[in-house]
Amino acid sequence: MSDAVIGQRARPTPTTAASAANRRLVAAWLFAVCFMIWIMVGIGGYTRDDGAGLSIMDWQPIAGILPPLSAAAWAQKFALYQTIPQYKLLHQGMDLAGFQALFWPEYLHRLWGRLIGFVFFIPLVAFAATGRIEKRLIPWLAALFVLGGLQGAIGWFMVASGFDPNSIAVQPARLSLHFCFAMFLFIAVLWTALTVLRPRADAISAPWLRRWAVAAAICLAVTMFAGTFVSGTHAIDVYNPATGAGLGAPPPDYLTLAPWWLNFFANKAAILFNHQALAALTVITILTTATLALRGAFPPAIRDPALAIAALVVLQFILGVTALVSKLMDVGVAHQMNAVLLLAAVVWLLHSLRRAA
Helix, strand or coil: CCCCCCCCCCCCCCCHHHHHHHHHHHHHHHHHHHHHHHHHHHHHHHHHHHHHCCCHHHHCCHHEEEEEEEEHHHHHHHHHCCCHHHHHHCCCCCCCCHHHHHHHHHHHHHHHHHHHHHHHHHHHHHHHCCCCCHHHHHHHHHHHHHHHHHHHHHHHHHHHHCCCCCCCCHHHHHHHHHHHHHHHHHHHHHHHHHHHCCCCCCCCCCCHHHHHHHHHHHHHHHHHHHHHHHHHHHHHHHCEEECCCCCCCCCCCCCCCCCHHHHHHHHHEEEEEEEEHHHHHHHHHHHHHHHHHHHHCEEEEEHHHHHHHHHHHHHHHHHHHHHHCCHHHHHHHHHHHHHHHHHHHHHHHHHHHCCCC
């Protein structure tokens, strides 16, 4: 080999170039699915906070793609809604226009879920048929598609709980299950996309930073789980600006329910305080993780997600306090959507810190 060749970077062959292009294409597709799930969180948060989730009384995965197209079809949908307690207790006397205002957000929520399935399945089949996806990934991606269908069933399981004669909303536990399963799918698709894009881990020796990042991920996951019960029980109503109740200090009625553990899921004052306490712990843990990453001599693959989690956790804290004080639905939805962005950034950091094989 001549001296001119020694030390030069090998040029990519057409095969390796095509493989890299395929990885970028597949990763872009999976990132697009993640983006759609993120939008789905916003739509779902709006339907929950607006009380629109119970406006569609049936689950028709295929026929439900089309909305009511005639006056008779609208009358039938409205008549079904009038049979549940939410209408009788909250919307008695509502006209058809009022029902339609509830119907469309929930219809969009369900339609968007079907669209996510379509956007996931069609490229999966096309990429698998053309060999753009590694064969070892196909069973995993097929399993994620099946789990996406299960998420639709869990959504209906959640909605059906709102038809109980003694209920005007879905059960908080089922709401939590629906959200947490969505986050599992989001993380699984995101991790897969990152792995497709960067199949080999960098040789970074930072076990202490990895432990901090894992702790940050656990704190964030638990805080988001607790937040589902804040949303599911409308625990934000506990906040009283005149007395300061619901902000910062443990409430006097923290353990009024029996058995004691029920307070964590049904006592609004306890639920709100727990979410705030967990949020404070999460902010401290994430900012510590980001500081350690930024102060070390790490490459951009570590520093970039560290900057992202630091910025997003500060924004999340501001949105959380603003949502509590203002009780504005739009701010609450933004708080939920930013939590998912923060989760994505933490996953990004963890992926960059994964051990080299």
